[in-house]
Amino acid sequence: MKSIIVFLLLSLLSSSALAQDASSSLDASAVRTIWLGICCALVLFMQVGFLMLEGGLVRSKNTVNVILKNFTDVGLGSVGYWVVGFGLMFGVNQSGLIGLSDFMPSASTNAETVDILYNMVFAATAATILSGAVAERFRFLPYVLGAFFITAVIYPIFGAWAWGGEGSNLGWLRALGFYDMAGATVVHSIGGWAALGALILIGPRRGRFGRKGDVHTIPGHNLPYVAIGGFFLWFGWFGFNGGAVNEDMSNLGKILINTHMGSIGGICGSLFWLAINKKGFLMTSIVNGALGGLVSVTAGADVFGLGSSLVAGMIGGIIVVVSANLLASFKIDDVVGAIPVHGFCGAWGTLAVAFFYQGDMFNVERIVAQLVGVVAAFVWGLGSTMAIFWALSRVYSIRVNTREEQRGLDVSEHKEIGYSDFMTTHTRADV
């Protein structure tokens, strides 16, 4: 791990140095390509963060299942995105709805190749958001099929609306003036609303909500994993947002520091809310608060001032805690808090672009455009995911039965146990 971090930092430093050296043989485009290559690694590394965060927040009997979902959706998702998704998203988009060229893309230049890779690892993030929310009861096979559809179809189509097209043939949201720098809505909200759709279909874990309406807390089995996962995501987010740098990279510093401000704002916001509610300083809430802060600045890290980023992050941190309780009151059982972090904070961060756009705050036209984008993401993300999982549920049970849920998905779905040394008492002899 240390060697990876040192390598990335050295690469970052060397590319910065090259960029400053006018006499270097590398031009700005090459430096940007190197930087984008580093961002690919950072964004892929975010999957480790997701994996640890989600792995820690489930019970020990479901660890293998949720980790394997994270691992597998990167593989299948990347295939789906390369075969279909990239073309739908960035192909020639005359209708403003979907691209119809560049399927299975290959590039002739170094820069284009890295760009394809960056978009592939980026796309996998949208699907992986779902895995934590539906953990501990969603069958493995329908999940990976669903994740494939999200990465190959659902995310790219919304991406085509918000980012697709060129010249006069822009995606309809983009043409409307909708702005989302690195995917607060395109990636995070779509992932969050997809998770909401799946949760509505499969229902809560058995026992999460009592017969008389009481809410039973189901703590994760390894909270240190959660904190480490949160930090890894924070680290990877510099690549997630940093990859949206402009052609001459003149806004890179701003994007990176605003990303950091969002996260620390999220920590402050969640801490503040927990303090005034006097329910204890919950680590899971604070880690999710930091992530909510990061999502909150993802749409506008290049257009926010530092103070605005901090405020956007703080509000995001508060939204995470409040909306988690709100979902529980509707008996929606989101295991890792994916909907508060990605759905609600994605929506907030997208609106925050209109509120805090540096030099042009609270522009009404921009507010309307952003609002339309947020609503469109909700309708598309929720509706299309529900349609896909509903169709899958017609041919294959998407939820494990209660006996499998009791035994844990590691045993029932994978015949493997995450912690075989420590789980002997309740493990059936025939497993």
Next chain:
Amino acid sequence: MSKLNSKIAYTALTRMTADRAVIKEAFQHWLKSLGDKPLDVFESVELIETFLGLSTAEKKILMVSMHSASSKSEAELPNVPAFILDAGSEVGTEDDDLEFQAVDNKAPHVILSEGYFHAMVTGVQRSGGKYYQEVHEILLDEGLPEAPSSVQAAVKQAKDTRVDLPRDLNDAECQTFCHELYMLVCDIVGPIAADDLSYKAIAQLLETNEASRYDPKKLI
């Protein structure tokens, strides 16, 4: 001397050990000390524990077995063999075997399922009175929906933490019974507490004699 109480003490001792000499010795001691008094399970267990020097596991089995036996009618319990009752007779001849082995002809998975019920409901009881009350109300009103009708009837007649399951339940029916009970407890106290109670119940059952004939882990 109460015939019922003697049968209860004898049944519990046979669940704890198969050693005839130990059973006879302990039974005679119990008979002399408490045989004429109304049965108090705790007092009886304490007496035998002090007399024999039981391990924690043995004491637990004795306690559970005596509770279980005390919830049954006299007709349901095996007779105390003559060589156990008679202080002067020799211990263990082959002629005694038929009577001696007729402790309880329930299959081990049925006995273990009863033990699972006892451990789970006792655990809920310890978690709080309101949970216990809720479990009892649901068992009485709704029973366990997926369980066979004979089990439903048994559950509705359950006394506190004891249930007397039909003898003819098969392996799968016992598994359904235990799973249904787990789900009910899960709804009442939440899955973390339910898992904890279930693991502890299995750990207790693993220490019983029946566990050598049927793996209690199969029940969950």
